[in-house]
Amino acid sequence: MDAGFPRSVVIYGAGLMGTSFALALKRRPSTGSPVRIYAVDRPDVLQRASLHGAFEGSGESQDVDLIVLAAPVGQILKLLETLEPGRAIILDLGSTKVEICKTAERRRLPFIGGHPMTGSERSGPEAASAELFKGAPFFLCPIASTPGRAAVELEDLIRSIGGTPLQITAEEHDRIVARLSHLPQLVSTLLADYASDHRDLAGPGWKSLTRLAASPFHVWRDILQTSGYLPGELRAFIERLQSLLTALEANDLGEIEAVFRRANRAVSEETRE
Template identity: 40%
Template sequence: MKAMTVERKIAIIGLGLMGGSLASALSQNTSWQLRGWDIDPEVRKKAARLIPGIEIREELAEVVAVADLVVLAVPVRTAIQLVESVAASLARGAVLTDLCSTKGELERKIAACLPRGTAWIGGHPMAGSEKQGIVAASARLFQGATWFLCPGENCGPEHLELVREMVQAVGAKERLITARDHDRITARLSHLPHLVAGGLLHNVVCALGQEALRCAGPGLRDTTRIAGSPVPMWLDIFLTNREEILAAIDDLQVFLTTVKDALSNTDETRLSMLLEQARVYRQNMG
């Protein structure tokens, strides 16, 4: 006799690119009962039409109260604003997680208002797109992606297992990490690259004018793709991870100064070594 599959109830708060993609992926798995909420009524209507099997509610508390797992799929400062309302409606034994790109400020806010008998596990899938909105959502967005998990103080094995089930269901690979280490790592893996992409575009336009961008080849186009992402989302990221991003900028400035010195001194050996190191690092990225 086959064991009965336990149906997990999940509430996804925010149905844009990330939340919509998560819901789309989980809709293909019968182990998950989907409920969703978004502050925008038009987004709620689109989600109901585009995501099979999802139950959309107008009231946030109604979605949260019946869920085993609640996912904050909104920009980090919006998540910080919503935490108190969400926490107040959590069922006993429920787990709260998120998809936010920074963790420090969110973790502190959650620690101050999370009710007893519930748990928080910070989450961040290293996936995304320069596109936005539920119309850009894809059930394959998280396939093969690293998904950082940052267990909070009240997290038990059963709570972690629930979030792991979600991560595995969408084809991602979990990696346990502290919230502090998460912000240090993502400042260099994600946040600084976005600033560099913007810097490259500013460099071209300020020196050569906007028209020069039309002549760009795949190198500049590929390197600066992420600069086309929504500005409000990235403002949230930069302003909630300031210290780590500033440290990453300092490190990059040291490297650029080294390159500048090598060029100024026509130091071919030094320049070759730096370029070769970067080439090897890129090959080892996987």
């Protein structure tokens, strides 16, 4: 394993995630020579990202040992069709993994799927932070063409920027993330839309629950199209809502209390962790 990995990086996408990844790499403990990081994005995005000083410049033709795809899922899929196998490990940061991993495997790329469970309702390089990955689970999804060294080197890299690497299959990832990330986004968005007429009267509870509703749709369009497990999770959630409604209409407060108690325990356990 190369203790200095990576020495040079190209990041496709200089938005929130790509610029944050670059900043985190720049500020991690020294491994010798400083890492050189280049970005590929629209000129206006690169100009805004340059204010952070995270990138040496732009360019996709650089000879690097790590390529990071930090674009929306649809763009990642297109990029995977254009990249050719080489010495560089390819890591993506997309929020769904099955379609991405299938495409990379079909093209026999030196690829490993990645997804840090972190982010913000804000977007763009202005929202970037070197601390974004601190304490966050960071999924890694190897495929048949993943180089033998890639998983170990990327696990070490993720730890060096404060994340917690977890290896998992693409299918397991998409099932878990549909429940923990994609479903909450829809619930938050729907609640904000449903109660928007009275938002000026809302207290902190409504504001906390609707924070995710500030997320722009262009970020979520591709996620919703490729999140194959989300419809099932949404149906299951609707069934739970229906059960709650049935208990409420029957004045069955014992059933509702049981839900509260399970939720209280879940939140308390998370706080202790």
